[in-house]
Amino acid sequence: MASKKASRRGFLKAGAAAAAMSAMQSAGAQAAVPQAQPQKSLKELVGYGERSHFVTSVRVPVVERPSPDQFGLIFHVLTPLQDQVGSITPSSLHFVGTHRGSIVPDFDPKDYRLMIHGMVDRPLEFTMDELKRFPSVSRVHFIECLGNHSRPEYTTVQQTHGLTSSSEWTGVPLSVLLKEVGVQKGAAWVVSEGSEEVKGAGSFRLAKAMDDCLVAYGQNGEPLRPQQGFPLRLLVPGFEGIYNTKWLRRIKVVDRYYMTYNDYGHIQKDEEIAALTFQWGPKSVITFPSGGQQLPGPGIYQLTGLAWSGGGAVRKVEVSTDGGQTWKEAEIRGAVHPKAHTRFGMNWKWDGQECVLQSRCIDELGQVQPTRAQLAQHFKVTPDYYKTHGVQGSDNMIQPWRVASDGSVHNAIA
C-alpha cells in the first residue's frame, strides 16, 4: 500500500540505523526489559509527580552573572531551549530575570493585596479571593527579557536565547479591573509596581493596559511559581520582560510617562528607538541543530525551533541552510497563538559539508525578522557595534548557526 511512498521518504535509509527485521515472529525477546523504578516516596507516587531521573535538563545562570547567591542581588537564569519540545515551557524551567533587589519574596496569599489607585474614581485594594470574583481568561504568551541577545562568546542557544519562555497564563484582564475602579479623564499611562526592594516598576500606555494585559495568578494550570511572581504578576503581552511586573502590588493610573528605576534607556531622543524598546519584533531561533550540539553524521534530520513576535501571531517561518542566500518555508508544528512561542520544523538533509543555518520569522503584521546588518542600520550603529556591545533596543536579529564538516555546531553571530 504505502510502501513505495515510504521508501521515497526514506527517513531512516538516509542516516538513521533502524534495523529491518524481516523474519521477526515475536518482539518479546528484543524489546527493552522494564526495570522496577527506584524507590519513590508516596508523595511522588501519589501526590505530586516528578520527572524521570534520566531527564537532567536544567536552567543555568547567564555567563556574566554566575550565581544568584552572591549578595542575592542579581539573578538571571536561562531556559534550556535546546532540550524543549512543543511550545509550552515547563514552569520549573521558566527563565528568571530579577535584579536590583532580587530575593524571591515569600507571600502568604491570604495576606496579599493589589492596589489600584491614581486617576481613578474609586481606588481599591483587592485580596486574592476578591480578584477571583472577576472574570478570568487563560492565554498562552511568551515573556522575553531585553537582556536576551547573542554575543560571539556565547556557545549555546540557552546562552543566546534562554531569557524567553512561554506559558499558559490565567488571570483577570487588566481592563476589567480598570473599569471597576473607573479611569478618570486625562489619564493616559499606568505605572505597575512589584514588591522587590526597588519595586520593579514600569510605565506603559493606558491603551495597552485596556487592550490585552492580564493580572495573572495562574501559570500552566497551577498558581504562579514563586520565581514568576507568586501570587500575582502582570502580563503585558509582547512587551519586553521588565514590564511583566512580578509580585504585583500596585497599579497607578497617571497622566504621563513615569520614569522608574527599571528604565533601560527608554527615554531616547529617537522616538522610533524608544518605541521599539517596548515591543518585541518578530523573532525566531533554530534550537536543533544549535550551538554546542554534535551531529553524528550526514543524513536526514528534523531541523526545529521556536518563533514569536510582540506584534501578534507568527504568520510564517523561513529557514535558510546556505547562510541566507535562499530561504524555504518551514512547517508550523503546533498551535499558533498571538504573542506566543510557536514551534516550527522541517526535514533537513545534511550532506556533510560545512553550512550555515538560520531562521526568520514573519508575523501577522508582515514584519520580517532582521539580520544583524539590518538591525544595525535601523539603530544607526555599525554592525561591528554588536561585537562589543549589547544591543540597542530589543534584539530580534537572525541567529546563524554554523555546522562544521565534523558535525559540530557553532554560534556564527560573530
Next chain:
Amino acid sequence: MASKKASRRGFLKAGAAAAAMSAMQSAGAQAAVPQAQPQKSLKELVGYGERSHFVTSVRVPVVERPSPDQFGLIFHVLTPLQDQVGSITPSSLHFVGTHRGSIVPDFDPKDYRLMIHGMVDRPLEFTMDELKRFPSVSRVHFIECLGNHSRPEYTTVQQTHGLTSSSEWTGVPLSVLLKEVGVQKGAAWVVSEGSEEVKGAGSFRLAKAMDDCLVAYGQNGEPLRPQQGFPLRLLVPGFEGIYNTKWLRRIKVVDRYYMTYNDYGHIQKDEEIAALTFQWGPKSVITFPSGGQQLPGPGIYQLTGLAWSGGGAVRKVEVSTDGGQTWKEAEIRGAVHPKAHTRFGMNWKWDGQECVLQSRCIDELGQVQPTRAQLAQHFKVTPDYYKTHGVQGSDNMIQPWRVASDGSVHNAIA
C-alpha cells in the same frame, strides 16, 4: 469615564469586601510586606524551580483503591480539578490509571526500542534517537480513563472527574511511522502493547491510527513523565484512556480486532454500545462551585469548569443554575483545541437560595452531553442502575452540584 459602567458591574459590591480607600496617598504602608523566602537549594533557585510552599494541591487515590503500594498492583490517582486554572494540567498533577502490573517501569531511553511489525512490508525497530529523525507535531489533547464516573458517595469533583487531564503532547504521527514500514493490503486494525506485566495492550482500527494518533515522547515541553509512560506512549486522541498505551514497546498491524487483557466489555452484542466505549462523548463539569466547596455567602461568583469531547472541538457550553430547567451559554475562556480540555466560565449571582448547578457540552459534531436519564435510555438500563453500578460504556453524563442555603456544595448525582 468608565465609572458608571463599573458601578453597574458591581462585582465587589455584591459580596466581596474590597476596601475603598478614598483618601489614599501612598500604598506603602498598607501593602503586604515581602518576606525573604525560606532557604532554598541552589538546584531550586537555578536549575529546576519548585512551586510555592503555600500551594498544596495534590492528587489523591481513588476511593476504592486507597494506596498504590498495596502489592503495587493497582494504582489510580486523581487530578485535583477543583484547584486547576486554565486548560493545561500540570504534569506533576496528571492523573494516573495503571493496573494489572502497575509498577512504573524505569527505562533508560538509550536502551529503549519501539517495534512496528505484523502486516507490514518492512518491520522495524526504532531507538528514541531514530524516532526523533521523523517529523513531529505538538498538540493539546485530553486523556480520560473509562473509570471516571460519578457515584453518589463521591463528594468532590476530584473524585467524580479526576481521571482526566490535558497536556501538550509532542511526538511523531503514527501515520508517518506506518507509512515508513509500509502497511500491507488486508490490514485493518493495530494492536499497541506497553511494558507492564500484562503488556497494557489495546486494539483499534487502522483508520484511527492513520488519522490523528501520536507516538509521543514529549509532555508540556519536557520528556514524558515516568507515570505517563516515559520515554514513549501512544496518544489515541478522544478514545478512552486505556488505548493511550504507556511505555509503548510494540505496534502490530493486523487484519482483525484482537481481544486483549485490557478489554472492558468492548466485545458487546450491541454494536452501538461497543462503538461508544471507544470514543468519549461530549462532556463537561463545573469545577467551581463543586462538591465539598463552601461559598462564604450570597454574591457574584465566577462559575467555571472544563469541557471536552472525543468527537472533536467543543463548540459551546451551556450552564443551568436551576436544576436543568433553563440553560444559558457560558463563555469560552481559553484556547479551543480538538479533543482537549476547554475552559469555560460565567458570572453567576447567588441569591442564597438552594439551587442545582450543572453544565453541558455541545461539540463540533453537534453531539449534546446527556443527562443520567438519557444515558440510561441509550444504554438500555434504568437510571437507578447508576446508583449501584459503574457506567456501562463511557460515562459522559451531566454532573449536577447542589448548593445548599448555607453555601455548602454537594454531589447531586444521587
